[in-house]
Amino acid sequence: MPYQVKIDAFEGPLDLLLHLINRLEIDIYDIPVAQITEQYLLYIKTMNELKLDIASEYLVIAATLLEIKSKMLLPKHEEETNENVDEFSYEEDPRDELVERLIEYRKYKEAAHDLKSMEEERGLMYTKPPSDLSDYVKDIRPEKTELNVSLYDMLAAFQKLLRRKKLQRPMATKIARQEISIEKRMTEILDELKQLKGRKNFNELFPYPAKDHVVVTFLAILELIKRKEVDVEQQENFGEIFVEAVKKGAKVVGNY
Amino acid sequence: MEIINWSSILESLLFAAGDEGLSLKQLAEVLDIDEIKANEIIEVLKQEYDKDENRGIIVVQLAGTYQLATKKENAPYLKKLVDSPNNSTLSQAALETLAIIAYKQPITRAEIEEIRGVKTERPLHTLVSKALIKEVGRAEGTGRAYLYGTTKEFLDYFGLKSVNELPKLPEKVEDDYIQEEADLFFEKFQETINS
């Protein structure tokens, strides 16, 4: 399955715009459209180059920006030509609608921020499951009464259960997670390959199934390829991939 | 005459009820007293807990019920009891969506997407399945889209008594509201394309 990297840094085009506005320290009520548009398009282009999925909404806003930009560039003849047209041709700023949307969106982004801290605070309190009180029950079969619960009550009960369950598990195994750096992994791989004095099956370079280890290993290999420290060969499509340390004496140092 | 020790009884009841909690009404019924008296008893227990620092539990009011919960200060120890520290918190997308619903309920998906500027199907699914929101009806007009609102679980999850307790929606947000992570992210992008 191809890697689909989703960009989490922005929650959509409005979020990105807000970010640009903050970054450029621009007044939200007086956005320099040309500048913002340029930055925005640059961002999209970068996403494109990194072959990241660009949601269509980003393109919609890009088009909107371009439209606003062109409107603002247009000379305002009307004012001169029909001077007798009164108030309502008091030019509407083409940016108004966008600014309104940005401000509205920003409110909720801030509110989401508040929710996040409330979530954290609440997470510091632990509750307990209801006690088993069956010993106290007289054995009367509950009769079939009208119930007063909804599907959501059921879901909510289930969620509580899921949250709670975490605490119940015995704390038998607690493996300290080790951070492995790409650099370190590169050295490891290179040493391994050099000792071998031959080529190694690509798959064998992934001894641990832990996903961070896999990712780091993969990136380490890419980096080694980039630095021309290892050779990679594959005989045919979908064939086995072999990795080998480059034999040349001088190590290619330096970036890129 | 026998003296009834309300604090002790209340503590027993709240303990047994666990995270199901007990409403004032239920408490009054079980204790066979009126709600005003029940409320007094709860206040007394709260105070006892507060003034005795050897207690590790507190009384909280969540989603219309009273429950016992552990003191926040002791969270580090409780965390150690949990095998994986991954308490799956909500994603940014889910939080934004939830914020919009919380403040504008009842609201349709289209209206939420209008505000966020992006598709919001996935966060909505997550929120429904986590029982934080629910369908509360159908919008008028063509399509009769579902309307979403928050649930009791939402209140519990965020430690609220009721939706009225939500912080006021910021009318004016500080302009220098900085998103540091995003900033960092952007730098990287620029470096990449410039390199």
Add this chain to the structure above:
Amino acid sequence: MEIINWSSILESLLFAAGDEGLSLKQLAEVLDIDEIKANEIIEVLKQEYDKDENRGIIVVQLAGTYQLATKKENAPYLKKLVDSPNNSTLSQAALETLAIIAYKQPITRAEIEEIRGVKTERPLHTLVSKALIKEVGRAEGTGRAYLYGTTKEFLDYFGLKSVNELPKLPEKVEDDYIQEEADLFFEKFQETINS
């Protein structure tokens, strides 16, 4: 110097552990002390409970674990609590059980108890008597335990055409996995382009 309030911490831990309780070993580990010291702390908490008649809970030692339990004297009130449940709603235990059955049917009682971590006989009774679930067969293997599933009444009651219409659970594991992986990948990616 910071003073560690052992009683408070211990109470928090025992409280959150609920009916599962905690062994001396677990407690010592979490508190990062030896078992002798852990034992002392437990004794102190016990004494505090004993001398304060406003407490409604006690420390009990059961099957090798320490747990909190309600005071015996308050049993009559717990009985009232059990008897009084507004008969129109299901207890949380019943709802949890129902959710597990709805999403994992057919399922045996042992499997449900495995998920819930507590005995589930009573909730099952309640649900059967309310016709929300029924026995739908027998499991393979020794014991041939009963398998439970939801009924037509269950669907009617919740307004569903079929169980497929149940809200999707967050494909938690999978989703988190993909998300985490993506995050991780991206993080490393940034490091790389930055180096």
